[in-house]
Amino acid sequence: MQFLHNSSLLLKSFWFIAVPISLMFLVQTLVFLTGLDVMDQSENYNSILNEEDSAFHFFSLKSLIHFLFSFSWTGIFLYSFIEEPLSLFILSVTSGILFVFLCAYIIKKVQLLRIDNSFKIQHAVNQNAEVYLTIPENKNGKGKIKVAVKGFIHELEAITENNQIESGTLVKVEKIADNTLVVKSLKGQNL
Known part of the structure; x- marks a missing residue:
């Protein structure tokens, strides 16, 4: 220096x-x-x-x-x-x-x-979705829904514990059972 x-x-x-x-x-x-x-x-x-x-x-x-x-x-x-x-x-x-x-x-x-933007099926729970392929009643088969998670639309298999849900019906994802989403129809409910 x-x-x-x-x-x-x-x-x-x-x-x-x-x-x-x-x-x-x-x-x-x-x-x-x-x-x-x-x-x-x-x-x-x-x-x-x-x-x-x-x-x-x-x-x-x-x-x-x-x-x-x-x-x-x-x-x-x-x-x-x-x-x-x-x-x-x-x-x-x-x-x-x-x-x-x-x-x-x-x-x-x-x-x-x-930032982790990877999709995890758990992120779909409590989300609203639209039925893509008809979901048979009482867990008698699987249908498909389209659900938006983190800004991306995903097509996922879904079942219902209630009546059959037709294609185009709005549903809410309630939970996950055996890596399949369990949904409930929103028909007739206020969104």
Whole structure:
């Protein structure tokens, strides 16, 4: 750090922020990439992107590290190009803020990759559906229903414990028996 001996106070300040923050940023990034910290990151950044209680989460330790990382390195890299200290400071602050939002956006997108959108038959319970193939009465055979789960329509086998249910009838999925949905007609009921 001998090169800082004759430098200005502003450049020295940028360097004294950049070195420890860069180490913290590296550790934070490694922890994030290993998957140990993804849930905590998303909770911090969901509010920034959704503008829900964003003042509270915007001032988290992680966002502070991101801000200081970009702030200090922008100041170091642009120090020789921008002679006015106030302009350099404002540009560094702007860069830091933009970097926090960029990190929030990236982390939010990574979180979308971790969402489990796989279909499980249990998700169909208590859902309304439409009979696709007639369902015989009293569990005497299987019919098919079309049910929307998590925004996707699925064709599934169904039985009923009551009277036969004709094709096109609205039903409600009551439970699962032997990996088959048990439904009840909604005909004549208020939806």
